[in-house]
Amino acid sequence: MHITDWIIAGSAVVTLLVTAVVAYIYWRLLQETRRQVGEAHAQTAESREQTRLAVEAQTENQRQTRLAVEAQYDRYRPLLYPSGNIPLGKDDGRRVIDWSRGPWGVELQNAGAGIAVVICGVFFGQKPAQEEKILSPRYTVWRERPLHPDEPVRTARLEIGKTMLHGDTEIKGYTLYAPPAPSLMEMQQDGKPYVVARLTLTYRDIFGRKHASISDYHDLYGWQPVVFLSDISDDLEDLDRRILRYAPASESDILTLDLGRLIDEL
Numbered sequence: 001m002h003i004t005d006w007i008i009a010g011s012a013v014v015t016l017l018v019t020a021v022v023a024y025i026y027w028r029l030l031q032e033t034r035r036q037v038g039e040a041h042a043q044t045a046e047s048r049e050q051t052r053l054a055v056e057a058q059t060e061n062q063r064q065t066r067l068a069v070e071a072q073y074d075r076y077r078p079l080l081y082p083s084g085n086i087p088l089g090k091d092d093g094r095r096v097i098d099w100s101r102g103p104w105g106v107e108l109q110n111a112g113a114g115i116a117v118v119i120c121g122v123f124f125g126q127k128p129a130q131e132e133k134i135l136s137p138r139y140t141v142w143r144e145r146p147l148h149p150d151e152p153v154r155t156a157r158l159e160i161g162k163t164m165l166h167g168d169t170e171i172k173g174y175t176l177y178a179p180p181a182p183s184l185m186e187m188q189q190d191g192k193p194y195v196v197a198r199l200t201l202t203y204r205d206i207f208g209r210k211h212a213s214i215s216d217y218h219d220l221y222g223w224q225p226v227v228f229l230s231d232i233s234d235d236l237e238d239l240d241r242r243i244l245r246y247a248p249a250s251e252s253d254i255l256t257l258d259l260g261r262l263i264d265e266l
Helices: 003-074 184-189 236-245 259-265
Strands: 080-083 088-091 094-097 104-110 117-124 138-144 154-160 195-204 210-218 222-232
Touching (some): 080 195, 080 210, 080 222, 104 117, 104 138, 117 236, 195 222
Antiparallel strands (some): 080 104, 117 138, 138 154, 195 210, 210 222
């Protein structure tokens, strides 16, 4: 075999060996890269899991703190409700509010555990079938003195007018109006009650939180609780002030406002 052939054969062998070494090195680098990527993914997953657990722990701590604070608040939460009769008349055989009676007294009692302050209330009849151009008649008790839980039933004076609140005003979805009168079929088949009037009371606790008690006066059963709302954003005083702030200023519009309240404001 000629020396040249040996040289060519040796070069081929060297090339083959170099190629094999390079392939092996590349394979090892690839394996190492995959291992590092896998470890990175595992670390990322572990970090995400730790973050999730930390967020859950923080959320649970916040929930426990909120429950503890709410429990502290509830220890001093007032709960007002009305009792007694209301001025009634009759219209087409049905009992309705007698708006001609003038001021009258509603009995209030605090069944809660804390004192109620800044007590305001509005007493509306049923929502009219047609929209009214002037404010609907209503009785109002405004900034009644604080009511303690152990205080006996108190009679609060309700006066006609005194606020600019409209019956469609809502507190957490509940209107100041009483529900519209049901038809005879609705009363007989669906059991809908005939509600004569609605009294909405708002008040504050010693922490400044605002609450509401809404009660309806049923034709047959008298006062019935609708809902007790805690920690509301706006009480009746807030809502009334907002209306006053944006009340229309033109002469024709002012004529539609409650004259009694305008006189009081003067």
